[in-house]
Amino acid sequence: MDAIDITRKNIKRTGQLTNKGNIWERMLNQKELILMSIPFVAYALVFYYLPLAGWVMAFQNFKPAKGLLDQKWVGFKHFIFLFSDKTFLTVIRNTLAMSIINLALGFAFSIGFALLLNEVRQLKIKKLIQTVSYLPHFLSWIIVTGIVLDALSTETGIINQLLMYFNIIQSPINFLADPKYFWGIVGFSNVWKGTGWGSIIYLAAITAISPDLYEAASIDGANRLQKIWHITLPGIKPTIFILLIINMGNVLNAGFEVQYLLGNGLVQRVSQTIDIFVLKYGIGLTNYSLATAAGIFRSVISIILIVIANYAAKAAGEERLF
Amino acid sequence: MNNKSVFKIKVDEILFDVIKWIFLVLFVLATIYPIINTLAVSLNEGADALKGGIFLLPRKFTLENYFLVFKNKNLVQASIITVSRTVIATVLQLFLTAMLSYVLCRKDFIFRKFVTILYVLTMYVNAGLIPNFLLIKHLGLTNNFWVYIVPGMISAFNMIVIRTFMNGLPDSLAESAKVDGASEFKIFINIILPLCKPVLATVALFIAVYQWNSWFDTMLYNAFDNSLTTLQYELMKLLSAVTNQGASAEAMKNSGNMVTPATIRAAATIITAFPIVCLYPFLQRYFVAGLTIGGVKE
Known part of the structure; x- marks a missing residue:
């Protein structure tokens, strides 16, 4: 009886049946998974999504010496x-x-x-x-x-x-x-x-x-x-x-x-x-x-x-x- | 069925077989011949090779071309760089992609959908050459070995291949370990990773071949640093040297040289292709399986 209870508690604590509970509880339960995924999210943002900001260059007369937002805008030229x-x-x-x-x-x-x-x-x-x-x-x-x-x-x-x-x-x-x-x-x-x-x-x-x-x-x-x-x-x-x-x-x-x-x-x-x-x-x-x-x-x-x-x-x- | 129609079916069968074998033999010859021919040229004396007529065997045998390649400091350094980038990138990418796959195969993970979409979108949306080039430049990765490793470290396609495999593993494995109090990272390392060996072999092959064969990143980012160029890039330089000297070929024919750019290139080609040619037949069953997992999600 005791053993089953402990197992149940463990399951709850380690966040296995995490579809129950509010969002904060779930996040807390999954803190390891979240920690593991943070570097990957950061990596994707820097290497795959940040370059998309470079698309504004197409609407500028881009000069590498100046910053991306200090350029002359030329629209669809x-x-x-x-x-x-x-x-x-x-x-x-x-x-x-x-x-x-x-x-x-x-x-x-x-x-x-x-x-x-x-x-x-x-x-x-x-x-x-x-x-x-x-x-x-x-x-x-x-x-x-x-x-x-x-x-x-x-x-x-x-x-x-x-x-x-x-x-x-x-x-x-x-x-x-x-x-x-x-x-x-x-x-x-x-x-x-x-x-x-x-x-x-x-x-x-x-x-x-x-x-x-x-x-x-x-x-x-x-x-x-x-x-x-x-x-x-x-x-x-x-x-x-x-x-x-x-x-x-x-x-x-x-x-x-x-x-x-x-x-x-x-x-x-x-x-x-x-x-x-x-x-x-x-x-x-x-x-x-x-x-x-x-x-x-x-x-x-x-x-x-x-x-x-x-x-x-x-x-x-x-x-x-x- | 009467005799006549049985006879007709027999003739049909034989005709079909003959045509089938003609096509298959032609196909195999067309695939193998250029490689054997390159091997023959690489083992032939340079000036003699220019006269043409070398098909399957060298006419004037020499190992001079290979000696020259191995004596060339640039090519030796390029081999070291190529081997290093292939090994480091394969190990690192494989581990990280598998870790991401593990996180994303957990159906209860609260950010599963968000992270999955973040990566799957990268297969369709690409900022393009120039923005990526400027990013690499700003990160200080030009004239830097790590430009071979860091960009493209995690590919969404490989992630999907590994994740599909992980989804097929029974959930109870990870669950029972969790009940015993193992951390997610430990479950990943000790339980999931060892079970994924077949799919990891497939993806490792994909990554290693890609790394081994890359030359564009060298040309774009590291072309000015001779100590960082790769084998494929050096081979390309040899290739353009051969193309450009086409007009002077006539002159070289009479010069009596033991080696020519053409024969050196043949030797470098054989050296560059050798590791892959030796390796891939043994990994065949893995990549065939991997391709059918990841290729089309049917």
Whole structure:
């Protein structure tokens, strides 16, 4: 009897059943948890929320020598400049084009690879191919772009050598100097790096499909292509759909590492993305105000897209993303 | 089923298999070949490599490229920095993210919702490059090793991955410890943390790979201090050196050099990629599981 009472008291004291009692009691009971969380709240405020105050720079002629509030206010001048600037409009076009190309190629290759891999019956070989396919994901963009530059080199590059071997071209093409190839090169660099990694989630979804369905289809005389088309693909449709929606929210993040590392003066017209624009004006030319304005434009559009995507997912009957 | 349709199904199956294997073999070759080729070039004499035609094996074998990399003080220092940042950041981030996850997996915690939203929002709202750059500058983190560790110390994504795992642990574990009078911190360290090993391995891999492969923070904050640059950044410098000397390649072909920027870069690439390539196959089962936990909350 006594023991139970003491236990009850302990439970009360240590704040386990803390949904009862008023707010001060609960806070007192949870003082350890509160103490533990204070550094994290402080960290988030300083490193994630304080920089948001910097957004006011976009409405000023920011000079680093003066304080943030002693600057000259210029209203929407920088935004108006951005949208009348041909370079910035080109930059938006490049960003959208490259992220849509990356998205389409990424989806097609990851899903295709997952479907093919799922048809491999020899488990050891399947595992081996999988392991190999993850490798590029772990390599940095520095290494990957190095590999791409090597492969496309006019003198020793494997691509030019293969194309010449099969007589498709007569003389080597300098792929990286020609704007018309750049988006494709970026797209396939992403494919090379991301296909295996991207397939993980689809393979996981495929394993959740009931084997009974395949058996029933076999009895009905379906061949393997038909089974893929009528069972596997519909089975992973929800996964495809939800990933598509998530990625739609990221359409202004075309990435910048690959464009930055592969780009050069000759292809600048098609290689510059919003991020590179921000880097060039902000860090390179220390025009903080203009660069911040471009950054805000991207952030705000991204947030709007994510909110829309979230509601689209909900409307389509999928679980909400956040 | 008559014989004819059985035959047709057989032919379909074989055709399907042939096409499947063609694609898979091509895929594996396209993934592996560039790496083997880089390895071959890194083991080849520089001037000879410029003539081209090196595919899977070096033509004139030498270890000179590797010796030169290891003799280069910048690259050695960069390796030390890269290893340090990877180890320190992984341990620190893992511990702190797990601690935050523990606090936020406690369903009775009074500020649970507030702190969760505070962190989840950071996945969607980012102040952008310039405000972050100025913050780092004002905090005195430029030309400073800690710029690799402190910003981005807690990622909301990793927190969600760990928290999802912790939510799956039975509540009774922590409760019985609490009845015995253990403090929250002790419960976290002694009971919860050891049970989270699989998910911690996953997140550790994510953090370590990110740290190992970073170069942008070096370029932005530490580029002027040679003692603080990272391996990837040094590799990038080599890369642009190779690109820029493209025109003079013809001249170098006749110079009879044992090494060229291209072969040194190949050697540095192999050295940089080596630790990860050796490590990731063993952690495969962890990250596959981790990705499916955190990737899509289905």
